[in-house]
Amino acid sequence: MTTIEEPPAPTPMGFGRMKRKEDVRFIRGKGHYVDDVVLPGMLHGAVLRSTYAHARIVRIDTSAAEAHPKVRAVITGATLETLGLAWMPSLSHDVVAVLATDKVRFQGQEVAFVVADDHYSARDALELIEVEYEPLPPVMDARRALEPDAPVIRDDVQGKTDNHIFDWDAGDEAATDAAFAAADVVVSQDMLYPRVHPAPMETCGAVADMDPVSGKLTIWCGTQAPHAHRTLYALVAGLPEHKIRVISPDIGGGFGNKVGIYPGYVCAIVGSIVTKRPVKWMEDRSENLMSTSFARDYHMHGEIAATNDGKITALRVKVLADHGAFNNTAQPTKFPAGFFHIFTGSYDLQAAHCEVTGVYTNKAPGGVAYACSFRVTEAAYLVERMVDCLADEMGMDPAELRLKNLLKPEQFPYTCPTGWEYDSGDYPRALRLALEMAGYDDLRKEQADKRTRGELMGIGISFFTETVGAGPRKHMDILGLGMADGAEVRVHPTGKAVVRLSCQSQGQGHETTFAQIVAQELGISPDDIDVVHGDTDNTPFGLGTYGSRSTPVSGAAVAVASRRVRDKAKIVASAMLEVAVDDLEWEKGRWFVKGDPAAGKTIQEIALASHGSLELPEGVEGHLDASCVYDPPNLTYPFGAYICVVDVDPGTGQVKVRRFIAVDDCGPRINPMIVEGQIHGGLADGVGMALMEVIAFDEDGNCLGGSFMDYLLPTALECPSWEVGQTVTPSPHHPLGVKGVGESATVGSPAAVVNAVLDAIGVRHADMPLTPAQVWRTMQGSPFRTDLAIE
Amino acid sequence: MQTPAPVEYERAASVDDAIALLERHGPEARLIAGGHSLLPMMKLRLARPDVLIDINDLAEELAYVRIDGDDLCIGAMTRHRELLESPVAGEHYRILHDAERVIADPVVRNRGTVGGSICQADPSEDLSAVFATLGARAVIRSSSGTRVVAMDDFHLGAYTTAVGPAEILLEVRVPIRTGCGSAYEKVERRAGDWAVVAVGALVCLDGDRITDAGVGLAAVGAEHFRSPAAEEILRGAEPSEATFDAAAVAASADCDPQSDQRGPADYKRHLAGELTRRALRRATARARGQEG
Numbered sequence A: 001m002t003t004i005e006e007p008p009a010p011t012p013m014g015f016g017r018m019k020r021k022e023d024v025r026f027i028r029g030k031g032h033y034v035d036d037v038v039l040p041g042m043l044h045g046a047v048l049r050s051t052y053a054h055a056r057i058v059r060i061d062t063s064a065a066e067a068h069p070k071v072r073a074v075i076t077g078a079t080l081e082t083l084g085l086a087w088m089p090s091l092s093h094d095v096v097a098v099l100a101t102d103k104v105r106f107q108g109q110e111v112a113f114v115v116a117d118d119h120y121s122a123r124d125a126l127e128l129i130e131v132e133y134e135p136l137p138p139v140m141d142a143r144r145a146l147e148p149d150a151p152v153i154r155d156d157v158q159g160k161t162d163n164h165i166f167d168w169d170a171g172d173e174a175a176t177d178a179a180f181a182a183a184d185v186v187v188s189q190d191m192l193y194p195r196v197h198p199a200p201m202e203t204c205g206a207v208a209d210m211d212p213v214s215g216k217l218t219i220w221c222g223t224q225a226p227h228a229h230r231t232l233y234a235l236v237a238g239l240p241e242h243k244i245r246v247i248s249p250d251i252g253g254g255f256g257n258k259v260g261i262y263p264g265y266v267c268a269i270v271g272s273i274v275t276k277r278p279v280k281w282m283e284d285r286s287e288n289l290m291s292t293s294f295a296r297d298y299h300m301h302g303e304i305a306a307t308n309d310g311k312i313t314a315l316r317v318k319v320l321a322d323h324g325a326f327n328n329t330a331q332p333t334k335f336p337a338g339f340f341h342i343f344t345g346s347y348d349l350q351a352a353h354c355e356v357t358g359v360y361t362n363k364a365p366g367g368v369a370y371a372c373s374f375r376v377t378e379a380a381y382l383v384e385r386m387v388d389c390l391a392d393e394m395g396m397d398p399a400e401l402r403l404k405n406l407l408k409p410e411q412f413p414y415t416c417p418t419g420w421e422y423d424s425g426d427y428p429r430a431l432r433l434a435l436e437m438a439g440y441d442d443l444r445k446e447q448a449d450k451r452t453r454g455e456l457m458g459i460g461i462s463f464f465t466e467t468v469g470a471g472p473r474k475h476m477d478i479l480g481l482g483m484a485d486g487a488e489v490r491v492h493p494t495g496k497a498v499v500r501l502s503c504q505s506q507g508q509g510h511e512t513t514f515a516q517i518v519a520q521e522l523g524i525s526p527d528d529i530d531v532v533h534g535d536t537d538n539t540p541f542g543l544g545t546y547g548s549r550s551t552p553v554s555g556a557a558v559a560v561a562s563r564r565v566r567d568k569a570k571i572v573a574s575a576m577l578e579v580a581v582d583d584l585e586w587e588k589g590r591w592f593v594k595g596d597p598a599a600g601k602t603i604q605e606i607a608l609a610s611h612g613s614l615e616l617p618e619g620v621e622g623h624l625d626a627s628c629v630y631d632p633p634n635l636t637y638p639f640g641a642y643i644c645v646v647d648v649d650p651g652t653g654q655v656k657v658r659r660f661i662a663v664d665d666c667g668p669r670i671n672p673m674i675v676e677g678q679i680h681g682g683l684a685d686g687v688g689m690a691l692m693e694v695i696a697f698d699e700d701g702n703c704l705g706g707s708f709m710d711y712l713l714p715t716a717l718e719c720p721s722w723e724v725g726q727t728v729t730p731s732p733h734h735p736l737g738v739k740g741v742g743e744s745a746t747v748g749s750p751a752a753v754v755n756a757v758l759d760a761i762g763v764r765h766a767d768m769p770l771t772p773a774q775v776w777r778t779m780q781g782s783p784f785r786t787d788l789a790i791e
Numbered sequence B: 001m002q003t004p005a006p007v008e009y010e011r012a013a014s015v016d017d018a019i020a021l022l023e024r025h026g027p028e029a030r031l032i033a034g035g036h037s038l039l040p041m042m043k044l045r046l047a048r049p050d051v052l053i054d055i056n057d058l059a060e061e062l063a064y065v066r067i068d069g070d071d072l073c074i075g076a077m078t079r080h081r082e083l084l085e086s087p088v089a090g091e092h093y094r095i096l097h098d099a100e101r102v103i104a105d106p107v108v109r110n111r112g113t114v115g116g117s118i119c120q121a122d123p124s125e126d127l128s129a130v131f132a133t134l135g136a137r138a139v140i141r142s143s144s145g146t147r148v149v150a151m152d153d154f155h156l157g158a159y160t161t162a163v164g165p166a167e168i169l170l171e172v173r174v175p176i177r178t179g180c181g182s183a184y185e186k187v188e189r190r191a192g193d194w195a196v197v198a199v200g201a202l203v204c205l206d207g208d209r210i211t212d213a214g215v216g217l218a219a220v221g222a223e224h225f226r227s228p229a230a231e232e233i234l235r236g237a238e239p240s241e242a243t244f245d246a247a248a249v250a251a252s253a254d255c256d257p258q259s260d261q262r263g264p265a266d267y268k269r270h271l272a273g274e275l276t277r278r279a280l281r282r283a284t285a286r287a288r289g290q291e292g
Helices: A063-067 A077-083 A119-126 A173-182 A226-237 A263-275 A285-291 A376-394 A398-405 A427-438 A440-452 A510-522 A550-577 A603-611 A672-691 A744-761 A772-779 B015-025 B038-043 B056-062 B080-084 B087-092 B094-101 B106-111 B114-120 B126-134 B228-234 B241-253 B265-287
Strands: A043-049 A055-061 A071-076 A087-089 A095-097 A110-116 A130-135 A164-171 A185-193 A205-210 A217-221 A244-247 A279-282 A298-306 A312-322 A351-359 A456-465 A485-491 A497-501 A529-532 A584-587 A590-593 A596-602 A624-630 A639-648 A655-665 A723-726 B008-011 B029-032 B051-054 B065-068 B071-075 B137-142 B145-150 B155-157 B168-175 B180-188 B195-206 B209-218
Touching: A043 A119, A043 A263, A043 A285, A055 A077, A055 A110, A063 A071, A071 A077, A071 A119, A071 A263, A077 A263, A087 A226, A110 A119, A110 A263, A164 A173, A173 A298, A173 A312, A173 A351, A185 A376, A205 A263, A217 A226, A217 A263, A226 A244, A226 A263, A263 A279, A298 A376, A312 A376, A376 A398, A376 A456, A376 A744, A398 A427, A398 A456, A427 A440, A427 A456, A427 A639, A427 A655, A427 A723, A440 A456, A456 A744, A485 A510, A485 A550, A485 A603, A497 A510, A497 A550, A510 A529, A510 A550, A550 A584, A550 A590, A550 A596, A550 A603, A550 A624, A596 A603, A603 A624, A639 A744, A655 A672, A655 A744, A672 A723, A672 A744, A744 A772, A772 B265, B008 B015, B015 B029, B015 B051, B015 B056, B015 B137, B015 B168, B029 B038, B065 B087, B071 B087, B071 B114, B080 B094, B080 B106, B080 B114, B087 B094, B094 B126, B094 B180, B094 B195, B114 B126, B114 B168, B126 B168, B126 B180, B126 B195, B126 B209, B180 B209, B180 B265, B195 B265, B209 B228, B209 B241, B209 B265, B228 B241, B241 B265
Parallel strands: A043 A279, A217 A244, A312 A351, A497 A529, A655 A723, B008 B051, B029 B051
Antiparallel strands: A043 A110, A055 A130, A071 A110, A087 A095, A164 A351, A185 A298, A205 A217, A205 A279, A298 A312, A456 A639, A485 A497, A485 A624, A584 A590, A590 A596, A639 A655, B065 B071, B071 B168, B137 B145, B137 B168, B180 B195, B195 B209
């Protein structure tokens, strides 16, 4: 065996490929996750969950569990009621039961919490709790939730007589109707984006430690939004905010699953208060899949209008949104359907209108999760399927139809019919590049040849526009907290630096990317920059990481703070060099005298001087640091062109994804390796959702996706070798021009895969996931409902 | 972390020791070999044995793939990976390698055992269908002696086998035939998943006649994992597409698939036929030495 030793690549002084700094500990198994937190005297909690989807609680008897020798406390909804904590506010103007008091409303709902000496005893004691239920008929089919005789799920809400949550619309209805009336061609299609789950490798959990002496509560919790959690705990539980510290350690994946506050966290806190000892609660895999934030569950009816020559004029959609038992989606307050109204996608339309109706069902609450950019996933899927339906109707090539209708570069900044202001883009360039990488014309020839031999091959295209980096605080808040984020940069006397962030990595590589931003701005090596995040006592306030907002918002904050440091360094340098500030010029890492490049001071020399005895100009304080709270002026709009090639076995319906070409434009790439890694992950997500992932329910309310034997995630064997490409269109309003990329591939890829499969079998539509059974049934003309038990 | 209910643990030093422990602890004791079926069920608290009797120390006695007389013998403690990598297994029955290649994933195959798989008797179990296809026999031992049962008498229903509470499976014996080919076809929703449907085929040829045949079916509720009707059609027939079609029709009728999240019953019935056709084609090609 020959060993090839490559010389280590030099660390880039700023943007560029470099290995992730955090991986040094991850690949050695030295990450530190919530379950690695062990405190002296720590107890363990476990949650008793409802076996029913809908039932009245008649009686709960905890006496046998309390008699278990290792049990320290048993908490029920009745216990919490005495503390005023049985219910907590949701993130969407609703309430969520912490522990059920009156009824259970979904299978897996939290009913009681046991605190014991060890995890096994806590779990054993759950079986000693007797709960007498009076079963009620459940509402499992969102399409029947609003029928007049449907059982009322939320009878806890005074005067509630149905399962309706909200009606919301966007766009110009009259103009849209007019465009449809004038259209040559109208195509309509029903489609379901089924309920899926983010399924992070690490499940949710918390360790709560209420210090009975200081009254300070410390919570270790894998949260994507530590600061928001702290403020919410303060507002809800009445604990003083300065006496709460939330620490988000290493997180094994979030994907939106770890944005909200789960009942288990609150129970761990109450458990610690009751027992005066730290309490750890870690959910197991089935608990995670059955009870925590799901994603999607959108039943959509789309209509697309066009002229005879293929010019798309209008788009209209009606959505039935299944929000589960509590309306607990996490999104900016003003937008009950998230950013779904960007459903006009990447096309130049005259008019568009959407109507969304939210309903309660007896399913787990949640709705916005799984890398969806607040429902842009559903929007992108809708429009990209509708465009393919139109191409099918008109007998047009889907690539040609898209090229004919994509927004033109000169139209940017572009205000879409539902009001979004797209910052920048060159869409035709990205699609042409993808077509070229794919060898599109040759693929179509190959497909035609294969068809004559009875072989099924399909080519699917998706062009998506993302809207990320929420967001401008005058438009966007979560429970009243504006979506601005803080950052602090401090250069130590020896020229090393620390940057403190309000956002929180769940695997995205923040410790590397944000060090590279500081490096780019100050010329300090990323190796010399420590990134601190995930601890509310040690970082500035901000709303956290989700919706691909870290580099668009916190990245901008870090860039601005770094530039402020640079500006201060300039003043210090002017004192050191005894020249006027205006006589200095910057090159990366150094201020020097204009016209005399040899006369200059490095950022390291300046840092030392700023902490030393150098006499500073009037009004300039010592040390070298700065901070910024960044309020984004607009969202950013990454986009991309995806092409998927599949082969379908006509006898079994099995789909093989042969190729996947992904051209992404997320502006300049800070660390291209990390960006590509995120794209690879999102593409795998897309293959999973398109082909295998779904959480369905039977009519009795049983969750049919409660384990990894039932909820299938894609493996390397289902993924082709991704072919990635890029175009670069900077955002004009972001200090670095970067747009964010975390969710692009998840948003854009499902439609490409579905379009490819349907192209292969020559059918206009079938709902995801396109399992072998669903593909075969579709070929027989009888696709099934994927959200219900298969019969 | 999913945690099983409290359970006692014993470690058997020999086959006789394992049997003695089973007798001592009674019917709520369970043998554990690779543990890749039993432990997940225990963690989900779907299985709750009082005592686990660990037989991993019996690997030396019971892990082998070898020829004994006219039989290919596979010891009960043979790990899936060992069967997958056994040249002698592949030399006689390619179906064994076909199936092992699609059983779970490498991590499971490193640990899971042949005996554990067929004693678990999951209705979707691949090796149950494979051994049904091959007309294998199971060798079972108790304190009163050793008995040999045909696969038809081994599988008594879902999760139920002829192995009694104080008995242990020692090995599976497959009669060696000449002039035969075998193959296994499986449709799964994703690599490593249980079969939506899987079909095994054995074709023994004498010139242009099928002298003996086996058709095994997994995950479609076929009695004893077999289709006697398909086998009947094949025996004595010419190995042609028409014969395979007739056998496929018979196999798809000779089962009782249930709808579940892997697929509706009509799809599974279709697959039983489609995969029978494919497995027979491949087995026949191999019998003729036409396919590697």
